[in-house]
Amino acid sequence: MEEKREGRLAQVRIYVGKLFRIFKNEKDWKTLAFAVIVSLLLAVVLKDSMMLKKESTRSGFFAIVSASIWIGIFNSIQSICRERQIIKREHRTGLHITSYVAAHVIYQGIICIIQALIMVLVYGFFMKLPSKGLVTGSFYVDIFITLFLILFAADMLGLAISSVVKSTTSAMTVMPFVLIIQLIFSGSIFPITGNAKILSDLTISKWGQRALCVESNMNEIPSEILQSELEMIEDIELVDDVLELLPDNVKENAYAGFEKFLHDYTYRKIYEYKDELVVRRWGYLLAFAAVYVLIAAISLKFIDKDKR
Known part of the structure; x- marks a missing residue:
């Protein structure tokens, strides 16, 4: 039993090395270039609106x-199917599927770390992001x-596919x-109701965006809707005439009360500034990743029966 385990670990090391050689020799480093280019494009477009208005910040996230989902899927969606015949042949000569999948998980995890670091650096350079973080103490972390x-x-x-x-x-x-x-059922384009909520709960986009919105303290960012409504009311002469008849303290309370009403109207409980909400959503994303890895491993277990 001990030798079998060592054999699996040795295979993991071998295949991780192979994947990095492919990364170097077959120009798979272009996945990092994509992360740079896409992040730069988004940063240039979003830099004047992020963290300034609630609606534009939500859209930006x-x-x-x-x-990020597009980049992540693109990293791996061809990685297994392009060498399916090689996997089939090596599996028949002793390749452990779990070792092969584990090597891909390690390799892709390292690529994702580098890509995430690139994105944070690019966004941090172009956008005015807060410094205080909700979970770790640093917003950037x-x-x-x-x-x-x-x-x-x-x-x-992508690996599972x-x-x-x-x-x-x-x-x-x-x-x-x-x-x-991922885009339609994220709940960001339009509200998701009924049975569609089940599919929405299974999307990476929904929980990823909600985590970012909580981390940015979305509920306290000024709202474009709130501001436009207040300006519209201030432009109505009849309202001004009525308010002029009231004592100053009552007038101030009236405006403050209406502003609070509109703030509460745009306030969303799912974006409450609580660290447990972020950690919970991180857990969902990790769970998704684990399920996809399991699907990949189970699928490849039957590769010998594959007639393709």
Whole structure:
């Protein structure tokens, strides 16, 4: 039993080394270049609106999460299917599928760490981000962990897809549909109701965006809706005429009361500034990644019966 375990660990080391050689020799480093380019484009577009207005910040995080999911899936969606015949042959000569999958998890995890670091550096350079973090004490560390978990969960989703489909062409055909599901059912474009909530709860996008919104203290960011409503009321002459008849303290309380009403209207409990909400959503993302890894391992266990 001990020799078997050592054999598995040795295979993990061998395949991790192989993956990094492929990274170097077959220009898989382009996945890092994609992270740089996409982050730069988003940063340039979002730098004037992020953290300043509630609605634009929420939309900005949705764009960041969507891009992270795309990058994560792209990392791995062709990694297994492109060498399916090699895996089948090596499995028959002693390759442990768990070792092979574990090597991919380690390798892809390292790639995701680098990509998340790139994103944080780019966003931090172009955007005015807060310094105080809710969970770790540093906003940059908090957002790094969230982005890494989004990338990693999406990466493992790509790995699962790559283990199931029969070719790289099929993988790239499936990829847009997976992304569309992540975007539509995130709950960011329009409200999700009824049975669709079940599918929404299974998306990386939903929990990734909610974690980022909580970390940014979304509920306390000024609202564009609130500001426009207040300005509209101030422009109504009849309201001014009525308020002028009131004592100053009553007038101030009236405006303050209405402002509080609109604030409460835009306040969302799911974005409460509580560290347990962030940690819980990190847990969901890790759980997604674990399930996708399990799917990949189970799928490849039956590779010898695959007639493709």
